[in-house]
Amino acid sequence: MKKLFICVAAFLLLAAPVMAQEEVDVEITIQTIVEFTANNLAALTFTYDQYSDFGVAQDIGDVDYDLSVNQAWQVVGIILDGTQNGQTAADWDGVGWTLSVNAVTLDEVAADVIDSGVAAVDRFGSVWEVLLTIPWPESNSTPDCTIEMTASAV
Amino acid sequence: MRKLLFSLLVFLLSAAPAVASPSEGTALGIILGPVQLFIVNNVGPLSFTFDQYSDFGVVQDIGDVNYDLISNVGWVVRAQISDGSAGGQTADDWDDTNWSLSVNGAVVDESVVTAIDGDPNPVNRDDALWQVLLTVPWPQSASNPDCQIVLTAETI
Numbered sequence: 001m002k003k004l005f006i007c008v009a010a011f012l013l014l015a016a017p018v019m020a021q022e023e024v025d026v027e028i029t030i031q032t033i034v035e036f037t038a039n040n041l042a043a044l045t046f047t048y049d050q051y052s053d054f055g056v057a058q059d060i061g062d063v064d065y066d067l068s069v070n071q072a073w074q075v076v077g078i079i080l081d082g083t084q085n086g087q088t089a090a091d092w093d094g095v096g097w098t099l100s101v102n103a104v105t106l107d108e109v110a111a112d113v114i115d116s117g118v119a120a121v122d123r124f125g126s127v128w129e130v131l132l133t134i135p136w137p138e139s140n141s142t143p144d145c146t147i148e149m150t151a152s153a154v
Numbered sequence: 155m156r157k158l159l160f161s162l163l164v165f166l167l168s169a170a171p172a173v174a175s176p177s178e179g180t181a182l183g184i185i186l187g188p189v190q191l192f193i194v195n196n197v198g199p200l201s202f203t204f205d206q207y208s209d210f211g212v213v214q215d216i217g218d219v220n221y222d223l224i225s226n227v228g229w230v231v232r233a234q235i236s237d238g239s240a241g242g243q244t245a246d247d248w249d250d251t252n253w254s255l256s257v258n259g260a261v262v263d264e265s266v267v268t269a270i271d272g273d274p275n276p277v278n279r280d281d282a283l284w285q286v287l288l289t290v291p292w293p294q295s296a297s298n299p300d301c302q303i304v305l306t307a308e309t310i
Contacts, residue, residue: 017309020192024219024303025199025241026255028288032296035207068207070293120293122207 032071036151039064043144044130054136062127063101063147067115072154074116077101079108080146092145096135101147102128111150191224192231192307199300200286210292218283219257219303223271228310230272233257235264236302248301252291257303258284267306274310 044061048054067075079099081092094108104114114128130147200217204210223231235255237248250264260270270284286303 018188018190019306019308020190021304021306022192022194022221024194024196024305025300026303027199027201027300029203030294030297031203031205033205033207071295122292
């Protein structure tokens with residue numbers, strides 16, 4: 001009887017699984033991400049060469065940008081009339097002319113929201129129409145400006 | 155008298171082996187129990203910062219699990235994600251549904267334990283390194299999620 005007990009005990013000792021438990025911590029940081037790239041390579045251009053061009057909105061091309069933001073966001077635009085990119089400063093009539101991007105009028109005074117969303121976004125090749133209206137009359141000239149756009153998380 | 159004592163002593167010495175035979179022995183019983191030593195060597199947490207768009211949606215190597223394992227029988231190491239408050243972590247901030255985490259190529263989640271390593275033979279490993287890969291799909295708002303990988307070594 002004693003031998004039997006010893007055999008059973010030995011069997012149990014050998015058969016019982018041994019278990020050990022350990023942990024490894026994992027910590028992730030997800031930052032606010034705003035990636036914004038304007039894809040326009042050349043300038044938007046338009047030539048006024050007839051009377052009917054004046055006084056009505058002219059489609060001078062599209063702004064094209066990629067935008068990835070992982071939370072609510074907005075894109076604002078403002079007209080710059082300086083010497084950036086070799087342009088002629090102060091030759092844009094920000095008072096008499098009307099320029100809009102995505103149907104939002106921009107000026108040189110303050111940035112205006114031209115695009116926004118309350119949720120994350122992942123856009124490639126977002127194309128927004130740019131319209132320009134110059135009232136009659138306007139003398140011969142070659143004015144230029146820059147549309148500066150800024151994307152941010154909100 | 156002295157001769158008699160000497161003769162008796164010689165008789166006893168010569169007769170002793172005959173008294174001791176037949177020879178006897180002592181049984182020796184050994185029990186080799188299952189032996190297992192399992193130590194995780196990771197000191198700090200595995201960490202990764204998602205700071206650009208391209209980080210999302212693709213597998214990111216966030217480091218290695220490092221453990222020592224000694225076992226004299228067949229063995230298995232299993233893993234499971236724990237998203238509680240152990241170790242000062244924030245509970246319930248791990249998106250187990252959408253995120254994918256693997257250890258040694260085996261996907262690990264919160265719902266079940268998954269075998270990440272095993273062998274039917276004994277093992278004696280120091281610093282076994284197993285890659286930990288994490289995939290978080292776009293978009294994911296700014297946050298600091300954490301979890302624990304619970305590793306369990308067991309003889310089989």
